[in-house]
Amino acid sequence: MILVFDVGNTNIVLGLYKGRELTHHWRLSTNRSSTVDEYGILLTNLFQLAGVRAEQIEGVILSSVVPPIMSTLERLIVKYVGKEPLIVGPGIKTGLNIRYENPREVGADRIVNAVAGIEKYGTPLVIVDFGTATTFDYIDATGAYIGGAIVPGIGISAEALYQRAAKLPRIELAKPKSVIGRNTVAAMQAGIVYGYAGQVDGISRRIAKEFNVKPRIIATGGLAELIAVESETIELVDPLLTLEGLRIVYERNG
Ligand SMILES: Nc1ncnc2c1ncn2[C@@H]1O[C@H](COP(=O)(O)OP(=O)(O)OP(=O)(O)O)[C@@H](O)[C@H]1O
Ligand SMILES: CC(C)(CO)[C@@H](O)C(=O)NCCC(=O)O
Ligand SMILES: [K+]
Structure with a gap:
């Protein structure tokens, strides 16, 4: 395992x-x-609930876009799993040709998504990940990672409205009845849901035009489903794409 x-x-x-x-x-x-031990309690409990013992785990792979907690997580894995984790970063084989100006700058999550996306869906491909940030990644027909776009995530945007505008409440991110909201909550929901769906369509169409391609467009991340149903360009949602990419990268380094 x-x-x-x-x-x-x-x-x-x-x-x-x-x-x-x-x-x-x-x-x-x-x-x-x-702390290491606080994460350790969670990990131990999850394993226990699943009926898994740490000794059954042959290897661990980790990708992170949060440098300040890396040392904690490395120590967590050594102490509670008894393994040195493989860390997605410089020096490990991803099999991905990265054409970013500085390949080390690309978030490890984006690299891992691209690896899984190429394997599962082929190229050319656009991956949209709705996380803390919404990221777009474009992989060309040869399988090269070209780059993408980074947008404030849905949660960040909704939170900013609430924080910065005195009369705007915290809202549930849900699909409103109409694109025209007739109360504050409905208006905010319309802006966010249709705004983000339109953003995906707009950016995807621009990629298609600028690179003269017809890429498949695959979405992932916690909030993907909500937006995908309103988007005209997202072909499907693959919620566990990042985990799949981690498994593939692990195998490439076996
Ligand atoms: N129902 C919701 N209402 C409001 N905000 C939400 C909702 N679900 C998620 N969020 C917010 O949206 C953002 C992205 O959440 P999500 O669960 O997609 O994270 P994620 O894919 O795990 O992201 P990351 O990989 O960056 O940690 C977070 O800021 C989260 O707080
Ligand atoms: C954009 C995020 C925050 C998305 O998780 C992450 O991939 C990241 O921190 N990336 C580094 C910057 C870049 O990818 O160009
Ligand atoms: K993510």
């Missing part, structure tokens, strides 16, 4: 693979002040 960790700014998503099969997956909050 291998244990995979996708460490994002909002959530840590972890999964257990038996061969190619994802047997368990869990979502924890990313808490910058949690």
Whole structure:
């Protein structure tokens, strides 16, 4: 069994693979002040509930876009799983040709998404990940990672309205009845849901035009489903794409 960790700014998503099969997956909050032992209690409890013993885990792979908690997570894995994790970053084989100006700058989550996306969906491809930030990644027909776009995430945008405008409340992110809201909550929901759906369509169409391609457009991330149903360009939602990418990268370094 291998244990995979996708460490994002909002959530840590972890999964257990038996061969190619994802047997368990869990979502924890990313808490910058949690200690090794606090994360250790969570991990131990999850394993216990799943009937998994740490000795059954042959290897661990971790991708993170939160540098300040890396040392905590590395120590967590050594202490509670008894393994040195493989960390997605310079020096490991991803098999991805990265054409970013500085390849080290690309978020590990975006790299791992691209690896899984190419394997599962082929190229050319656009991956949209609705996380803390919404990211777009464009992979060309040769399988090269060209780059993408980074947008404030849905949660960040909704939170900013609430924080900065005295009369705007915190809202539930849900689809409103109409694109024209006739109360504050409905108006905010319309702006966010249709705004983000339109953003995906707009950016995807621009990619298609600028690069003269017809890429498949695949979405992932916590809030993908809500937006995908309103988008005209998202072909499908693959909620566990990042975990799949981690498994593939682990195998490429075996
Ligand atoms: N129902 C909701 N209402 C309001 N905000 C939400 C809702 N669900 C998620 N969010 C917010 O949206 C953002 C993205 O959440 P999501 O669960 O997609 O994170 P994620 O995909 O794990 O992101 P990351 O990988 O960056 O940690 C977070 O800021 C989260 O607080
Ligand atoms: C954009 C986020 C925050 C999305 O999780 C992450 O991929 C990241 O921190 N990336 C580094 C910057 C870049 O990808 O260009
Ligand atoms: K993410």
